[in-house]
Amino acid sequence: MAERREMRPEKIRCDACPVLCYIADGMSGACDRYANHAGELVRLDPLTIIETAEAKGVKAVPFMKGAEWDGDILATSRPVITAIGAGTTYPDYKPAPFIVSQPIDGVDMVTVVTEGIFSYCGVKVKIDTDRHIGDERAIVRVDGEPIGHVMTSEYGSKMLSLGGVEHLTGGSKAEGRVTCDALLRLCNCEAVEMTIDDGVTLVVQAGKAPIINGETERLMRVGCGSAAIGMFAAQWVGHVDEVVVVDDHITGVLSEHQAGKMLDVPPTGIRVKGRRSTPGRYFQVAEPGTGWGGTNITDPLTILRETDAKVAWPGLRLFMVSTTGEQFGYYELDDALRPVEKPAPEAVRLSAERIAENCEPSVCSVLFMGGAGGSLRAGVTENPVRLTQSVKAALARVTCGGAEAYVWPGGGITVMADVLGMPTNAFGYVPTPALVAPIEFTMTMKDYAALGGHMKSVRPIDSVMTDAVRRVGRKP
Amino acid sequence: MTGPVAALLDGGLRLHLQHGPIDLIIGADPAPGGSRQQAFEAAADRFGTILDELVAELPLLRCAVGPSSPRPAGAIAQRMDAAVRRLPTCFVTPMAAVAGAVADAVLAAMLAAVPLGRAYVNNGGDIALHLAPGQVFTLAMAGLDQGELGRIAVASADRIGGIATSGQGGRSLSLGIAGSVTVLAADAATADAAATLVANAVDLPDHPGIRRIPARVRQPDSDLGDRPVVTHVGPLTSGEIHAALRAGAVLAEDYRAAGLIAGAALSLRGTTLVVGSAGQIEIRKVEHA
Numbered sequence: 233m234a235e236r237r238e239m240r241p242e243k244i245r246c247d248a249c250p251v252l253c254y255i256a257d258g259m260s261g262a263c264d265r266y267a268n269h270a271g272e273l274v275r276l277d278p279l280t281i282i283e284t285a286e287a288k289g290v291k292a293v294p295f296m297k298g299a300e301w302d303g304d305i306l307a308t309s310r311p312v313i314t315a316i317g318a319g320t321t322y323p324d325y326k327p328a329p330f331i332v333s334q335p336i337d338g339v340d341m342v343t344v345v346t347e348g349i350f351s352y353c354g355v356k357v358k359i360d361t362d363r364h365i366g367d368e369r370a371i372v373r374v375d376g377e378p379i380g381h382v383m384t385s386e387y388g389s390k391m392l393s394l395g396g397v398e399h400l401t402g403g404s405k406a407e408g409r410v411t412c413d414a415l416l417r418l419c420n421c422e423a424v425e426m427t428i429d430d431g432v433t434l435v436v437q438a439g440k441a442p443i444i445n446g447e448t449e450r451l452m453r454v455g456c457g458s459a460a461i462g463m464f465a466a467q468w469v470g471h472v473d474e475v476v477v478v479d480d481h482i483t484g485v486l487s488e489h490q491a492g493k494m495l496d497v498p499p500t501g502i503r504v505k506g507r508r509s510t511p512g513r514y515f516q517v518a519e520p521g522t523g524w525g526g527t528n529i530t531d532p533l534t535i536l537r538e539t540d541a542k543v544a545w546p547g548l549r550l551f552m553v554s555t556t557g558e559q560f561g562y563y564e565l566d567d568a569l570r571p572v573e574k575p576a577p578e579a580v581r582l583s584a585e586r587i588a589e590n591c592e593p594s595v596c597s598v599l600f601m602g603g604a605g606g607s608l609r610a611g612v613t614e615n616p617v618r619l620t621q622s623v624k625a626a627l628a629r630v631t632c633g634g635a636e637a638y639v640w641p642g643g644g645i646t647v648m649a650d651v652l653g654m655p656t657n658a659f660g661y662v663p664t665p666a667l668v669a670p671i672e673f674t675m676t677m678k679d680y681a682a683l684g685g686h687m688k689s690v691r692p693i694d695s696v697m698t699d700a701v702r703r704v705g706r707k708p
Numbered sequence: 709m710t711g712p713v714a715a716l717l718d719g720g721l722r723l724h725l726q727h728g729p730i731d732l733i734i735g736a737d738p739a740p741g742g743s744r745q746q747a748f749e750a751a752a753d754r755f756g757t758i759l760d761e762l763v764a765e766l767p768l769l770r771c772a773v774g775p776s777s778p779r780p781a782g783a784i785a786q787r788m789d790a791a792v793r794r795l796p797t798c799f800v801t802p803m804a805a806v807a808g809a810v811a812d813a814v815l816a817a818m819l820a821a822v823p824l825g826r827a828y829v830n831n832g833g834d835i836a837l838h839l840a841p842g843q844v845f846t847l848a849m850a851g852l853d854q855g856e857l858g859r860i861a862v863a864s865a866d867r868i869g870g871i872a873t874s875g876q877g878g879r880s881l882s883l884g885i886a887g888s889v890t891v892l893a894a895d896a897a898t899a900d901a902a903a904t905l906v907a908n909a910v911d912l913p914d915h916p917g918i919r920r921i922p923a924r925v926r927q928p929d930s931d932l933g934d935r936p937v938v939t940h941v942g943p944l945t946s947g948e949i950h951a952a953l954r955a956g957a958v959l960a961e962d963y964r965a966a967g968l969i970a971g972a973a974l975s976l977r978g979t980t981l982v983v984g985s986a987g988q989i990e991i992r993k994v995e996h997a
Contacts, residue, residue: 243928248710249728250763254928262927263729 242271258663269660351666353602354395355418356648358386359434359442360452360594362480362555364520364528365390366431374426377410378403382428385481388452392436394418400665412665418598419651419659419667432522438598439652445522451591453555457484457525458513460555463590464583465491471579472551472562474500478517478535479555480526488512501543501569502550505535525554532561539569551580557587600632600659602669603646633658633670647671712759714752723748727759730810733830734818739840742822751829754817758784758810769802770931784809791897794968797905797959801931808872808900811836815869815896829896834872834903836896839864847871849890849973860892860973868970870896874903875910875975881923881930881937885952886910887977891960892970902960902969910956910974917942944977953981960984 246253246261246268253261260267267274359365365382366372372380372392380394399411417424423437435443442449454460457479465486468475474497475486486492487500489512506517517535521528529535532552546567553560562576576584630637630645635653640646651658660668712727721744723734732755736747761782762769768780773792780789780802787809788802811829815836818827826845827838839845839862847860862868874880875888882904889907893899912918920936930937944952953974960972960983971984 250709250759251728251766252763256925256928259926261729 242268244268244271244273246273248273258661267660274657274660350602350669351400351664352397353400353415353600353667353669354380354393355415355651356383356599356601357392357394357418357436358389358597358599359392359436359449360389360592360596361442361444361449362388362453362526363444363449363522364431364480364526365434365444366428370431371429372426373429374414374424375410377407379407379411379414379426382431408665412661412667415667416659416661419600419669420657421598421651436596436598439595441594442596447522449594451556451558451588452594453479453525454557454587454590455555456482457555458482458489460484460553460587461486461489461512462491464587465489465495465497467583467586468551468580469495469497471577471583472549473497474502474548474550476502476504476532476535476550476552477555478525478527478529478532478552478559480518480520481515482509483514483517483525483535485512485514499543500548500550501540502548503537503540505537524559525556532559533563533571536571539565539571541569544569551576551583553584553587555587556591557584557589560584598651599648600651600669601646601648602667602671603644629674631672631674634672637671712752712756714755716748720744723751725752725755725814727755730755730759730807731832732811732814734814734828735830736818736822736827737825739823739825742824746822747818747824747827750818750821751814754814758813761785762806762810769806770929772799772801784813787812787895787897788901791895791901794898795901795905795963796966799935800901800905803931804904805897805901807831807834808836808870808896808898811896812870831896834896834900835870837862837869837871841865849873849888849975860890862892866892866970867894868892869894870899872896872899872903874900874907876938876941880904881926881932883908883932883935883937884911884956885918885938885941885976886956887975889956889960889972889974891972893968894970898968902963902972906956906960906963906972906974909959910952910976912944912948912952912955915944915948917944946979949976949979952976953979957981957983 242257243254246255246266248261248266249263251262253263253266255261255266255268255273257268257270368382368384370382371378372382372394379399380392380396383391383393385391395411395415400408403411414424414426418436418438421438423435423440425433425435427433432445455463457477460477460479461475461484465475468486473487475484477484483504483506485502485504487497487502492512504514504517506514509515518527518529520526523529524532527535544565546565546569548565548569550563550565550571551560552563560576560580562574562580563571564574566572630639630647632647632649633654635649635651637647637649640648654670658670662668710728712725714726715724716722717724717733721735723732723736725732725734732751734748734751736744736751738744738747761784765780765782765785768778769785769788771777773789780786785802788805791805791809792800792802808831811831811834815827815829815838818824818829819838823840824838825840826843828845829836835847837845841864844861844863847862849860860871862871870893871890872893873888873890874882875884875886876882884907886907889903889910891899891903891906893902918938919940919942920938922934923930923932923937924934926937926939953976956974957972960969960974963969964971964984969984971982974981974983
């Protein structure tokens with residue numbers, strides 16, 4: 233039987249209660265509170281409370297019985313109750329596991345806390361790099377299985393769309409399992425290695441620099457080549473005669489560029505390959521790659537055409553630099569008007585460092601994206617569509633594990649949230665395969681009653697703030 | 709290892725007790741001379757040792773009962789054993805009655821301590837119910853599609869002390885395809901066991917759209933062993949739905965005729981059959997989203 237082969241053999245003995253369940257991987261015990269996650273016993277149900285106080289540190293703090301923690305939670309700060317560990321009820325006619333009320337400024341607030349099973353979910357990944365990672369629409373694979381594709385290039389970064397229902401349940405079983413596992417690791421801020429068809433091998437981890445073909449990316453470019461010319465032109469004039477900022481997108485040439493003209497930089501006869509866009513701005517000077525400025529070049533002189541002998545002069549000083557300042561070269565023209573590399577003068581070297589200084593660190597951002605379906609909404613209210621309506625009317629605030637969630641316009645409740653804003657291990661999975669993600673809806677008690685909320689299931693906050701509740705500091 | 713925990717809900721109107729896999733929601737309306745507080749204290753007191761009592765005999769409670777099988781020693785275990793022995797079937801273990809038997813035991817502890825007008829112990833859908841003369845209790849039955857299937861109104865004169873539901877929506881594994889089977893009986897242990905067995909009987913053997921795996925694959929120490937439990941039910945025609953429900957209704961009717969249960973409501977894909985209990989179970993035509 234297919235399901236049988238899917239099961240991994242590791243079973244563990246849960247010692248959380250006297251029943252001592254023997255739990256297969258990916259399954260939960262008789263209580264549905266503890267589960268076997270790849271051979272590790274994990275607790276599914278303790279609520280996680282994120283302090284709104286400006287607590288430092290982001291590590292989970294176990295809520296231990298003792299004087300220093302006892303009872304001071306509500307006095308010092310109003311905590312945000314998150315759905316992590318709330319468990320979920322499926323089918324969903326039962327009220328969501330925890331519907332918590334707490335007074336806020338005299339208004340009884342209700343947070344409906346549930347962990348949704350998201351079959352329609354995935355992540356959008358932004359990778360700060362100018363390197364070519366693969367063509368738009370190229371397939372992204374983990375362990376050979378397709379889990380998503382390369383999307384657009386955005387400013388200084390490349391975008392991936394990973395997961396989604398087509399990969400989770402629309403393909404083979406292996407594809408679904410690998411996709412679910414990769415999404416889970418990405419959402420829980422773990423590193424995932426992936427390959428892009430006809431592109432690079434990539435290690436993505438939320439909040440960390442991407443590792444592209446084994447090399448850790450350091451900086452995000454300061455701007456495109458043209459923008460870099462505009463930003464630094466004044467610092468170059470007088471020290472060099474010509475500057476070429478090498479960029480896969482738009483390579484800038486100082487003497488032709490508007491910025492150079494304004495500083496009375498004379499023409500130099502240095503000519504770059506590629507297609508001229510506007511004066512001093514060139515497209516496609518080389519192929520995309522992992523070399524200088526996201527091109528495939530390692531020797532910048534290869535993007536130069538023959539120097540214009542009618543304009544250039546021996547001794548002309550040429551500075552070539554990438555958009556991150558990480559690569560640069562200084563050249564002087566010899567008597568045959570050929571560039572010869574020379575040690576860079578101090579001022580020129582400093583300008584490269586200045587470019588690097590102005591680059592932001594390169595990081596990967598992972599945004600969870602999922603849709604709250606009818607069944608999840610039913611755990612919140614007896615009348616699911618009213619929840620959608622109140623979210624749209626901004627009566628209900630939606631958060632994922634305490635992280636602000638962007639709610640897409642249009643139908644349904646489709647949200648995006650930064651996984652870095654959530655506590656550790658906020659996500660789980662079910663063998664469907666689908667992700668289990670925390671989602672919270674917060675609104676006034678009055679609005680909750682009006683939308684048909686499960687008023688009888690509302691619990692005062694102190695009744696869920698038990699010793700088993702995990703408290704974590706709010707991430708800065 | 710975690711111990712039993714108790715929490716008051718709704719500002720003290722209900723009590724939540726939990727230990728391991730047992731989750732109880734308890735309500736009690738005191739009669740003159742009693743107090744809710746006393747009832748809850750008695751419930752929590754009784755609850756403290758229940759899981760340990762059951763675990764002590766767990767291997768035996770997971771074995772099929774038969775004419776010559778050994779009897780357990782604990783009070784709750786004996787209730788489980790007795791409940792399943794009363795119900796004629798080819799295979800059953802006392803675990804089929806565990807939730808109901810626990811609910812019965814906690815309800816009995818409250819009633820022994822305090823006079824109560826109405827009281828219930830809801831153990832994950834298996835409910836032990838007490839109604840003093842003249843009292844009524846109304847339940848809503850919910851379907852897997854979130855809609856309300858209907859209402860059950862129980863009056864003290866009906867002598868119903870247990871209402872239990874089993875089926876695909878529950879936490880337990882099922883050998884059948886029923887969405888839900890709700891059974892009314894004299895006590896929760898009997899209702900629980902009967903609901904389990906009737907839900908198992910709602911089935912279409914060899915139907916290609918029904919996926920099953922050995923229970924042990926899903927839960928390594930399931931009392932169902934290698935018996936195939938249903939993991940997925942594909943599309944069904946209305947003829948197939950009725951055939952499956954009738955198979956379960958035949959068993960439910962046998963139990964009713966033998967006086968073992970008062971009635972049952974069997975639901976599958978929006979269709980509900982009612983056995984017995986005329987007037988108590990009111991099925992409402994559900995609207996589908």
